[in-house]
Amino acid sequence: MFGFIKKTLSKVYTQVTSQLGGIFGKTTIYEKDLQELKEILLKADTGVKATQDIIAALTEQLESHEVTSGADLKDALAQQLEYILPSQQFDTGNVYMLVGINGSGKTTFAAKLAHQLQQQGKKILLVAADTFRAAAVQQLQEWGQRLNIEVVAGRENGDPAAVVYAGCEQFKSGDYDVLIIDTAGRLQTKINLMQELDKVKRVISKKLPEYKVNTLLTLDSMLGQNSFDQAKIFHEKIDIDGIVLTKMDGTGKGGILFAIASELKIPVYYISFGEAIEQLKLFDSHEYIQELLA
Ligand SMILES: Nc1nc2c(ncn2[C@@H]2O[C@H](COP(=O)(O)OP(=O)(O)OP(=O)(O)O)[C@@H](O)[C@H]2O)c(=O)[nH]1
Numbered sequence: 001m002f003g004f005i006k007k008t009l010s011k012v013y014t015q016v017t018s019q020l021g022g023i024f025g026k027t028t029i030y031e032k033d034l035q036e037l038k039e040i041l042l043k044a045d046t047g048v049k050a051t052q053d054i055i056a057a058l059t060e061q062l063e064s065h066e067v068t069s070g071a072d073l074k075d076a077l078a079q080q081l082e083y084i085l086p087s088q089q090f091d092t093g094n095v096y097m098l099v100g101i102n103g104s105g106k107t108t109f110a111a112k113l114a115h116q117l118q119q120q121g122k123k124i125l126l127v128a129a130d131t132f133r134a135a136a137v138q139q140l141q142e143w144g145q146r147l148n149i150e151v152v153a154g155r156e157n158g159d160p161a162a163v164v165y166a167g168c169e170q171f172k173s174g175d176y177d178v179l180i181i182d183t184a185g186r187l188q189t190k191i192n193l194m195q196e197l198d199k200v201k202r203v204i205s206k207k208l209p210e211y212k213v214n215t216l217l218t219l220d221s222m223l224g225q226n227s228f229d230q231a232k233i234f235h236e237k238i239d240i241d242g243i244v245l246t247k248m249d250g251t252g253k254g255g256i257l258f259a260i261a262s263e264l265k266i267p268v269y270y271i272s273f274g275e276a277i278e279q280l281k282l283f284d285s286h287e288y289i290q291e292l293l294a
């Protein structure tokens with residue numbers, strides 16, 4: 001469905017694409033154009049490392065006359081971006097644990113993922129392991145009601161590991177296909193809260209040893225460099241399998257994915273782009289890059 005990403009993430013594309021368009025339209029490319037490209041990449045949150053790697057490679061190609069025109073530059077840039085962010089298939093799996101800072105979009109993503117997998121005929125069980133706030137449990141329960149999906153919840157201020165334990169038991173004893181665990185938002189710098197997540201993860205592995213736990217980190221794409229720092233620490237503490245970039249409808253920058261891929265080597269699994277239940281897409285890097293540069 002070509003153009004899907006472009007239409008739905010129009011803000012990213014109008015800002016980044018219009019700036020790039022000027023350079024790609026040139027008949028001859030000079031060193032100073034690469035400097036301008038560098039500025040654009042940095043402004044789009046591509047990060048220092050990825051940007052430097054890209055510009056170094058393009059400079060070599062300019063010097064060896066592999067790149068002479070704006071059109072050549074566009075192709076060469078696409079190649080570099082695909083090198084940094086290769087297309088990858090991931091195991092969609094059966095057990096998901098969602099983590100991230102407060103308000104990054106975990107609960108909304110839990111509902112969207114549940115809905116998407118439900119559409120594929122899977123039977124889902126949701127676990128509200130956010131026991132800090134009664135409202136958090138309610139939020140997931142409301143989604144559960146709307147989607148007709150069962151939600152396992154504990155009592156307020158209870159031990160999240162205990163709710164997850166109960167969730168795993170129910171998952172094992174029923175005919176469910178997928179278990180999605182929503183956790184409470186936490187700052188990556190709160191050591192005790194990170195240890196709590198580690199404990200939850202261990203409970204799942206112990207209760208469901210035959211399943212791989214997909215630990216997904218939701219990152220608010222509007223936070224730019226800050227979300228990069230979060231990813232780094234979450235990954236160090238609890239091993240993240242994949243990233244869900246949320247609120248892609250709100251950002252005009254599209255480079256953060258390259259910064260994450262180049263420095264953290266964590267794949268992006270999904271992009272979430274709105275508050276409606278169906279606004280979720282499995283990430284396809286080739287499509288994303290092609291449309292970004294189109
Ligand atoms: N525009 C937009 N809003 C989103 C998206 N995802 C989530 N939101 C909104 O962002 C706010 C926070 O989302 P939640 O899903 O509650 O975030 P959370 O990570 O569960 O938050 P805590 O449980 O408080 O840590 C809500 O108002 C959501 O409707 C998205 O992709 N786009």
Ligand SMILES: [Mg+2]
Binds near residue numbers: 182184
């Ligand atoms: Mg939540």
